[in-house]
Amino acid sequence: MTTAKSKATKTKVKIVSPDLGHHATDVGLEFSKETEAKIKRILKRYPEDKAQSAVIPVLRLAQDEFGGWLSTSAMQLTAERLGLPYIRVYEVATFYTMFNLKPVGKYHLQVCTNCSCMIRGSDKIVEAVKDFTGISKNGEMSDDSLFTLTEVECLGACVEAPMMQVNNGYYTKLDKEKTLQILDALKKGEEVETATPTTPMKDGY
Amino acid sequence: MATPKLSIEDKIFKNLDGSDDWSIKGYQKRGGYDGLKKLLTTNPDVHIAQLKESALRGRGGAGFPTGLKWSFMPKPDGKKPNYLVCNADEGEPGTCKDRDILRYDPHTLVEGMIVGCHCLGAETGYIYVRGEYYDESSRLSQAIDEAYEAGLLGKNILGTGVNVDIHLHLGAGAYICGEETALLESLEGKKGQPRVKPPFPAGFGLYGCPTTINNVETIAQVPPILKKGNDWWCQFGRENNHGTKIFSVSGAVNLPGNFEAPMSITLKELINDYAGGVIGGWENLQAIIPGGSSTPMLSAEDCETAIMDFDGLREFGTGLGTAAVIVMNKDTDLLRVMTRISAFYKHESCGQCTPCREGVGWVFRLMERLSRGEGTLEELDQLYDVTKKIEGKTICAFADGAMWPVQGTLKHFRHLFEEKIKENMKKSA
Ligand SMILES: Cc1cc2nc3c(=O)[nH]c(=O)nc-3n(C[C@H](O)[C@H](O)[C@H](O)COP(=O)(O)O)c2cc1C
Ligand code: SF4
Ligand code: FES
Numbered sequence: 001m002t003t004a005k006s007k008a009t010k011t012k013v014k015i016v017s018p019d020l021g022h023h024a025t026d027v028g029l030e031f032s033k034e035t036e037a038k039i040k041r042i043l044k045r046y047p048e049d050k051a052q053s054a055v056i057p058v059l060r061l062a063q064d065e066f067g068g069w070l071s072t073s074a075m076q077l078t079a080e081r082l083g084l085p086y087i088r089v090y091e092v093a094t095f096y097t098m099f100n101l102k103p104v105g106k107y108h109l110q111v112c113t114n115c116s117c118m119i120r121g122s123d124k125i126v127e128a129v130k131d132f133t134g135i136s137k138n139g140e141m142s143d144d145s146l147f148t149l150t151e152v153e154c155l156g157a158c159v160e161a162p163m164m165q166v167n168n169g170y171y172t173k174l175d176k177e178k179t180l181q182i183l184d185a186l187k188k189g190e191e192v193e194t195a196t197p198t199t200p201m202k203d204g205y
Numbered sequence: 206m207a208t209p210k211l212s213i214e215d216k217i218f219k220n221l222d223g224s225d226d227w228s229i230k231g232y233q234k235r236g237g238y239d240g241l242k243k244l245l246t247t248n249p250d251v252h253i254a255q256l257k258e259s260a261l262r263g264r265g266g267a268g269f270p271t272g273l274k275w276s277f278m279p280k281p282d283g284k285k286p287n288y289l290v291c292n293a294d295e296g297e298p299g300t301c302k303d304r305d306i307l308r309y310d311p312h313t314l315v316e317g318m319i320v321g322c323h324c325l326g327a328e329t330g331y332i333y334v335r336g337e338y339y340d341e342s343s344r345l346s347q348a349i350d351e352a353y354e355a356g357l358l359g360k361n362i363l364g365t366g367v368n369v370d371i372h373l374h375l376g377a378g379a380y381i382c383g384e385e386t387a388l389l390e391s392l393e394g395k396k397g398q399p400r401v402k403p404p405f406p407a408g409f410g411l412y413g414c415p416t417t418i419n420n421v422e423t424i425a426q427v428p429p430i431l432k433k434g435n436d437w438w439c440q441f442g443r444e445n446n447h448g449t450k451i452f453s454v455s456g457a458v459n460l461p462g463n464f465e466a467p468m469s470i471t472l473k474e475l476i477n478d479y480a481g482g483v484i485g486g487w488e489n490l491q492a493i494i495p496g497g498s499s500t501p502m503l504s505a506e507d508c509e510t511a512i513m514d515f516d517g518l519r520e521f522g523t524g525l526g527t528a529a530v531i532v533m534n535k536d537t538d539l540l541r542v543m544t545r546i547s548a549f550y551k552h553e554s555c556g557q558c559t560p561c562r563e564g565v566g567w568v569f570r571l572m573e574r575l576s577r578g579e580g581t582l583e584e585l586d587q588l589y590d591v592t593k594k595i596e597g598k599t600i601c602a603f604a605d606g607a608m609w610p611v612q613g614t615l616k617h618f619r620h621l622f623e624e625k626i627k628e629n630m631k632k633s634a
Contacts, residue, residue: 052394096377196340
């Protein structure tokens, strides 16, 4: 197995499978200096010959850095950075639900519709999101590319139901009015405090 | 007879409601890290013997005795390292206790990891947190940094010669990664698919090394048990079910929340004295899921007498699971909620075993149709038969957990399906 350090950081990315949503502008993709520093620190968590352990955190950094979703090139870049075959990264990216394999809006609205949230009215939250954004179906993006709506499974905040996750933050104890207020503020580009305001992780993930 | 509420001294998670300072300063003010040095200079075998006697049982769902599990770990042989891995994947619908530990009292877990690593001969511990808990992980990550700065992590902790490093690892959304061997696969950077057992993790775990996996709450409870002793711990709860426990009460109650209470408390007390009662009053109760979505529900009648511990709930054909209590009152569309739970399992199957991959989807589709009244009474029997055929036939316990709630629904609420089906038949006739 290749070690964590073995791959160059500035890689020209080859197109591997253009039908997976490849964009021409992705060619020549590279991680920023800041991200590269985070990757180096992340790799220190695992034994030296176990760089594969870093696939999830590095894919999450890649998703953040390249527009909120993983293009073929972003996955390819991750594979090369960690010294792994592309398929190992691709199968991870497709297994976990937090990886977006197609573009999403600037704000990814993930509304929990599982049991505790359903009992406490998640229907109304989904409806409020649809009304505000004009999105008609689960999984769609709004015309202005600001919002994507995804109905998701239990997010582990059931005693604060109903709730939704927007990008990395939770908004809990929602009702229709509170949901609309949050969406309105986001649309105006304002920051909205999450349920657990705190300093983000140093290494990103 | 009412179970007395825990005093603040007796609570392990003194800041579970987040009203106090979560950082190391607050934790130390609440007595945290006191006596850690003594624990680290005591022989691990002494600790493990005490844990065995304490009857601490895992808080992640299966209730396996923790002391016994820890005694399976081989002593480090100098060739392969031992690992302690904390399971903070918390994904069982209704369950949300670990989230509040991570964000409001993260040092309880950090201290537990230090002591746990010492007991298990591990110098490295990983905490695998579900990918969505980002703010929560950020808190935990700051707590870990604080512990390093205070000399409570790293080399030669408090001059005891004990070395412990702990690392946080965030997932990316997959319920199945809560299953302990799927979690290890995921931590190795692979798809989270459960391993065939044996070999068990204590022999062949993370990177093929001896590994113990425990839930957040379990690990955090270890230092207080070891410090305060078994007499203190065993005063709570019935024999073989001792201790304090966090209950997550959600759904149709007036004050949903996470509550640390004595084990073996009655369900009725928990609902009325902690969670503010059922919305619309106790008479408005329809059913309660007692231990997360995988555990079969209790009828309103069962709820009158059910005792919240491992053995008490088994008497009702269900289980304590993760102690996530989901309350449905008479305003809840019960069949819709249960169908939604089936949809969850369909979505989360890892797809390795045919009975699970095919069967869970089949059961969901039938639940969906029958709950709308589209189908026949014979199909209700068929549904039950299929759940029985899937149970026990798969690599991991996921498929069983997907079938139990359906069986519970048929046991207590078959009449709801029947009414819908008959209504439909009348309409079409
Ligand atoms: C499908 C499935 C999901 C699970 N999810 C979790 C989980 O999110 N957290 C957890 O601690 N245990 C979970 N478990 C149980 C673990 O496999 C394991 O038994 C547990 O982490 C052991 O810790 P404990 O002994 O401290 O309870 C799950 C089990 C299964 C079969
Ligand atoms: S039972 Fe289901 S989740 Fe578990 S290993 Fe088999 S297919 Fe995967
Ligand atoms: S059911 Fe919605 S957060 Fe758990």
